[in-house]
Amino acid sequence: MTVLGSSGCHRQGQLTDQQAEGKQLYDVRCAHCHEYNDLALKKVPPDLHGVFNSPTLPSGAPATDVQVARTILTGKGMMPSFAGRFTTAQMEALLAYLHTTQFAEEGKP
Numbered sequence: 001m002t003v004l005g006s007s008g009c010h011r012q013g014q015l016t017d018q019q020a021e022g023k024q025l026y027d028v029r030c031a032h033c034h035e036y037n038d039l040a041l042k043k044v045p046p047d048l049h050g051v052f053n054s055p056t057l058p059s060g061a062p063a064t065d066v067q068v069a070r071t072i073l074t075g076k077g078m079m080p081s082f083a084g085r086f087t088t089a090q091m092e093a094l095l096a097y098l099h100t101t102q103f104a105e106e107g108k109p
C-alpha cells in the first residue's frame with residue numbers, strides 16, 4: 001500500500017491512459033526492486049529512469065522495446081521471469097510508461 005500511496009508526488013495528469021496503466025503496473029511489479037531494492041539483492045537492480053534515453057541497457061544490450069520485453073518475459077540474473085503475467089496490452093502499456101521521461105525528472109538534471 002505504501003508503494004501506491006507514494007505516487008502522489010508524480011504529476012500523473014500528464015500521462016496518457018496507456019502510460020498511466022503502465023505506471024500502475026510498474027509501481028506494483030517493478031518499483032519495489034528497481035526503486036527500493038526491498039529484497040536487498042546483492043546485484044542492485046538498475047535504475048530504470050530514462051532507460052530508453054541511452055542506446056544500451058545496463059547490461060550493454062540494445063535499449064529497444066523488444067529487448068526490454070524479452071528481459072521482462074525471461075528474467076535476468078536475480079530478476080524473475082514475468083512470463084504469462086502481463087497481457088499484450090499490459091506489456092505495451094508498461095513499455096509506453098518506461099518511454100516517458102516523466103519519472104526521470106526527479107533523479108536527473
Ligand code: HEC
Pocket residue numbers: 026029030031033034039041043044045046048051057058059060061068071072076077078079080082094
Ligand atoms: C526481484 C527484483 C526485480 C523485479 C521485481 C524486477 N526486476 Fe528488473 N532487474 C532486477 C535485477 C537484479 C536486474 C539486473 C540483472 C542483471 O543484470 O543481472 C534487473 C534488470 C532489469 C533491466 C535491465 C536489463 C539489462 O539488459 O540490463 C530491465 C530493463 C528491467 N530489469 C526491467 C524490469 C521491469 C520492467 C520490471 C517489472 C515488470 C522488473 N524489471 C522487475 C531485479 C528485478
